[in-house]
Amino acid sequence: MLDNFDVALFLSGIGDILIWCGIYFLYAKAHIRNAEKNGSEPELKKLRIVFVTAFLITHIFYVWIGFEVVKWGGPD
Numbered sequence: 001m002l003d004n005f006d007v008a009l010f011l012s013g014i015g016d017i018l019i020w021c022g023i024y025f026l027y028a029k030a031h032i033r034n035a036e037k038n039g040s041e042p043e044l045k046k047l048r049i050v051f052v053t054a055f056l057i058t059h060i061f062y063v064w065i066g067f068e069v070v071k072w073g074g075p076d
Contacts, residue, residue, distance in 0.1 A: 024051045 035042035
């Protein structure tokens with residue numbers, strides 16, 4: 001059975017993913033505008049790689065912090 005913590009964790013995960021997608025959308029939009037202004041093609045593949053890398057590094061850090069909190073006597 002789901003308790004309040006599970007529901008909050010699930011909603012936080014969805015919110016986190018939505019925030020990252022929103023930030024990517026805004027950066028891509030600005031990148032496309034700058035490319036149009038300069039008369040070149042936007043390189044969205046490089047932007048995607050940077051965002052995926054940043055997303056993974058950030059969330060690996062979150063997982064590591066979670067392990068450390070539990071290891072040093074955090075909530076069970």
